[in-house]
Amino acid sequence: MVSLKPPVIDGHIDTALQILREPRKFAERSKFGHCDLPRMKDANVQAALFAIESGYTMESLITSIDIWFKLVSNPENQLFQIKKIDDFNRARDSEHIGALLHFEGVSGMDDELKLLRIGYQLGLRSMGLTWSNVNKFATGVRVTTKRQRKTGITDLGRKLVREAQTLGVTIDVSHLNDTSFWDLYEITEKPIIATHSNVRSVSNHIRNLTNEQIKAIHEKHGTIGINFCMKFLDPEHPYEEYTNLGLDVIKKHIDHIVNLADINTVALGSDFDGTSVPNCVRDCTKLPNLWEYLLENGYSEQDINKITHENLLRVFKETW
Numbered sequence: 600m601v602s603l604k605p606p607v608i609d610g611h612i613d614t615a616l617q618i619l620r621e622p623r624k625f626a627e628r629s630k631f632g633h634c635d636l637p638r639m640k641d642a643n644v645q646a647a648l649f650a651i652e653s654g655y656t657m658e659s660l661i662t663s664i665d666i667w668f669k670l671v672s673n674p675e676n677q678l679f680q681i682k683k684i685d686d687f688n689r690a691r692d693s694e695h696i697g698a699l700l701h702f703e704g705v706s707g708m709d710d711e712l713k714l715l716r717i718g719y720q721l722g723l724r725s726m727g728l729t730w731s732n733v734n735k736f737a738t739g740v741r742v743t744t745k746r747q748r749k750t751g752i753t754d755l756g757r758k759l760v761r762e763a764q765t766l767g768v769t770i771d772v773s774h775l776n777d778t779s780f781w782d783l784y785e786i787t788e789k790p791i792i793a794t795h796s797n798v799r800s801v802s803n804h805i806r807n808l809t810n811e812q813i814k815a816i817h818e819k820h821g822t823i824g825i826n827f828c829m830k831f832l833d834p835e836h837p838y839e840e841y842t843n844l845g846l847d848v849i850k851k852h853i854d855h856i857v858n859l860a861d862i863n864t865v866a867l868g869s870d871f872d873g874t875s876v877p878n879c880v881r882d883c884t885k886l887p888n889l890w891e892y893l894l895e896n897g898y899s900e901q902d903i904n905k906i907t908h909e910n911l912l913r914v915f916k917e918t919w
């Protein structure tokens with residue numbers, strides 16, 4: 600078997616907050632969770648969007664930011680904060696892992712957007728408007744009423760998107776409901792990304808993207824990060840069978856995006872440390888198996904480089 604270890608930029612990991620809930624340290628190899636420093640180095644993960652939840656209040660958002668900086672500023676963790684494109688090279692050359700501050704939802708953001716501007720100064724470079732819920736900016740996928748399904752991005756949300764894109768913060772559509780998605784499609788002036796979402800016509804889950812949405816992201820020169828969450832890969836299986844899902848199921852989602860859009864639209868957003876994943880990608884050290892599988896099944900090394908890092912890097916260059 601070939602050994603393929605392209606540099607990886609993972610578009611979504613929840614390690615920053617998740618690691619607090621488990622008895623492990625980021626600097627040490629653990630059998631718990633999906634990512635830590637030694638395992639990320641094994642897989643040649645050179646950078647990742649380390650997501651934090653916002654919670655519902657400014658206080659909770661600030662607490663999450665504080666936890667994020669405790670992780671990233673601890674020298675033993677060998678993390679390097681990425682704030683500009685050049686930093687990806689600096690992280691690689693320093694043998695540190697690049698960490699991007701990503702807000703997964705901004706429910707705790709204030710109406711005047713002070714925390715957006717302060718966040719940007721602190722290195723915020725990517726954010727979603729909601730973590731599946733309804734907030735004052737947008738409506739997420741987890742809505743119960745018909746009326747909520749029709750609500751999208753509010754006036755305040757539009758202001759937030761405009762100001763964020765002017766500053767140079769990439770906007771993430773994962774977790775938005777369909778109405779918010781299409782509102783964003785109309786107002787965005789930059790490429791948009793789905794940091795961690797799959798294909799709804801392959802796997803009929805509300806967190807996955809419709810064919811029209813995939814085409815729209817492609818049209819805006821954005822990317823879709825393939826998510827390893829078992830429910831998003833294949834919701835048809837009973838839970839106990841999930842763990843045995845194979846790399847072929849992951850490839851089905853990639854194939855579909857390539858057929859509908861192109862290879863420039865596919866990225867990685869593993870959702871490691873934020874969800875349950877099948878054994879074939881049971882932690883980040885298994886990533887090279889996926890690249891090898893793709894190489895053996897119709898994808899070139901150049902294609903794989905696009906998926907693992909080049910596409911996401913292109914979007915950051917266009918949006919920052």
Ligand SMILES: [Zn+2]
Nearest residue numbers: 703774795873
């Ligand atoms: Zn998520």
